[in-house]
Amino acid sequence: MHPSTVLGPRGLPVRLQIRDVVVDPGLVLAPMEGVTDLAFRRLVRAVGGVGMTWTEFIPGEGLARGDDRWVRMAAFDPDERPVAVQVYGRDPALLAEAARRVQDLGATIVDINMGCPSKKVCAHSGGSALMREPALVAAIVRAVRAAVEVPLTVKMRSGFDAGQRNAPDIAFIAQEEGAEAVTIHWRTRADGYGGERAVDRIAAAVDRLSVPVLGNGDVVDPHSAEAMLRQTGCDGLMIGRGAMRSPWVFRQVGAWLHGLPVPEVTAADRRDALLAYLDGCRSHLADNPRGRGGLDGGRLDRAALGRFKQLCKHFLDDVPGGQEVRTQVLRSGSAAQAEALVVDFFARDEHAA
Ligand SMILES: Cc1cc2nc3c(=O)[nH]c(=O)nc-3n(C[C@H](O)[C@H](O)[C@H](O)COP(=O)(O)O)c2cc1C
Structure with missing residues (x-):
């Protein structure tokens, strides 16, 4: 060391x-x-x-x-x-x-x-x-x-x-x-x-x-x-x-x-982080497109959706029932649809914060 x-x-x-x-x-x-x-x-x-x-x-x-x-x-x-x-x-x-x-x-x-x-x-x-x-x-x-x-x-x-x-x-x-x-x-x-x-x-x-x-x-x-x-x-x-x-x-x-209690992560923490990430992807990709030229409209939505799907593959692993919504998100065709799926999922009683 x-x-x-x-x-x-x-x-x-x-x-x-x-x-x-x-x-x-x-x-x-x-x-x-x-x-x-x-x-x-x-x-x-x-x-x-x-x-x-x-x-x-x-x-x-x-x-x-x-x-x-x-x-x-x-x-x-x-x-x-x-x-x-x-x-x-x-x-x-x-x-x-x-x-x-x-x-x-x-x-x-x-x-x-x-x-x-x-x-x-x-x-x-x-x-x-x-x-x-x-x-x-x-x-x-x-x-x-x-x-x-x-x-x-x-x-x-x-x-x-x-x-x-x-x-x-x-x-x-x-x-x-x-x-x-x-x-x-x-x-x-x-x-x-x-x-x-x-x-x-x-x-x-x-x-x-x-x-x-x-x-x-x-x-x-x-x-x-x-x-x-x-x-x-x-x-x-x-x-x-x-x-x-x-x-x-x-x-x-x-x-x-540090010998301190390990913080718990709530469903609300997860929902907020996921949705904030999607917003962050949209604004980041609009400002900093990966490819040459700007991303707007459909291309921006597809790029943000791609990133969001990639995170959801891992992010929902620890959430009860997460597999199901993950599959739905992976099949979704627009960022708005994926966002709605996540919002609905976390709004269900068992995930309510
Ligand atoms: C999707 C993905 C992309 C990666 N890209 C890079 C990279 O750009 N540079 C790099 O040094 N390692 C890259 N890695 C390797 C990771 O930095 C890390 O070494 C590896 O995933 C093992 O650590 P983990 O078990 O904590 O994920 C990548 C890994 C993954 C899963």
């Missing part, structure tokens, strides 16, 4: 530091493509308890060219701090240029993706394919390090596959070239989102590295948070799908780590 990491009453970390950036609590929102845009990050921040946020990954090449679409994707709110903007790619010079742009935008931290399993990204040797090219990892981190002054971090999986679980080596190389914190998702690229839980590579990286390590993978509640922290000795936790299912996970884990 890093000497600057602060332990709470349970003897587990509650706060970490990446160079001079204080991450308090040491519970951060994972980068998730198609999910952690401004609207989702606003939802998570409004609920509270998150120590730092990450953007979705952004192609270094597009950002280096200054393409509007990708520059917009790197946008964050002025009070969203600390915030990391994540870039991916395989060309050190382009990633260095992308990192410069990220720094110019005012991001707290530049993060390099070395964990994405997608075929498209790996085909170009970005994402987790980099874990098979240690010399390229060194070259990328060195080039990006030389290009920016803000703290630099990397995120990776435990390895490419069961035969190459080399995260401690790759993380060490990244550290020696100037990375100031590392996040490790316990799965290998071959595990996809399955695999049998094994956090030993995170623990080995914690032993080997002198920079803070964030543990990642299936942290969804205080119980799974405790397991990750105790079994690896990591400095903090990154949470992805757990936040889609319940953005209150940060407050709940944080309260537990």
Whole structure:
């Protein structure tokens, strides 16, 4: 564990530091493509308890060219701090240029993706394919390090596959070239989102590295948070799908780590958050369309509905009867219809707040 990491009453970390950036609590929102845009990050921040946020990954090449679409994707709110903007790619010079742009935008931290399993990204040797090219990892981190002054971090999986679980080596190389914190998702690229839980590579990286390590993978509640922290000795936790299912996970884990009662989430909390998210999607997509050109009318509605459906897939899991309304929402043809379904569902007696 890093000497600057602060332990709470349970003897587990509650706060970490990446160079001079204080991450308090040491519970951060994972980068998730198609999910952690401004609207989702606003939802998570409004609920509270998150120590730092990450953007979705952004192609270094597009950002280096200054393409509007990708520059917009790197946008964050002025009070969203600390915030990391994540870039991916395989060309050190382009990633260095992308990192410069990220720094110019005012991001707290530049993060390099070395964990994405997608075929498209790996085909170009970005994402987790980099874990098979240690010399390229060194070259990328060195080039990006030389290009920016803000703290630099990397995120990776435990390895490419069961035969190459080399995260401690790759993380060490990244550290020696100037990375100031590392996040490790316990799965290998071959595990996809399955695999049998094994956090030993995170623990080995914690032993080997002198920079803070964030543990990642299936942290969804205080119980799974405790397991990750105790079994690896990591400095903090990154949470992805757990936040889609319940953005209150940060407050709940944080309260537990501080020895405080874990806050309950009511049906009204869930309804309000879902509806606020839909509104947030509409306004965010109207201001910051993902594609080129503006989104209006039908396209805006479809884009907002797409985002809303994606969140509902996870968000209604913990609500009694949630499966049924989720199916209906997934079949709905407009954002207004989906909204009405959610309002009706939560208005039923058994869900009344
Ligand atoms: C929909 C989705 C999109 C993701 N996109 C990214 C990404 O852009 N960059 C990245 O480093 N990881 C990405 N990930 C991986 C997550 O950041 C995280 O490592 C993984 O989901 C494991 O954590 P969890 O079990 O808390 O979700 C994505 C995961 C999901 C589910």
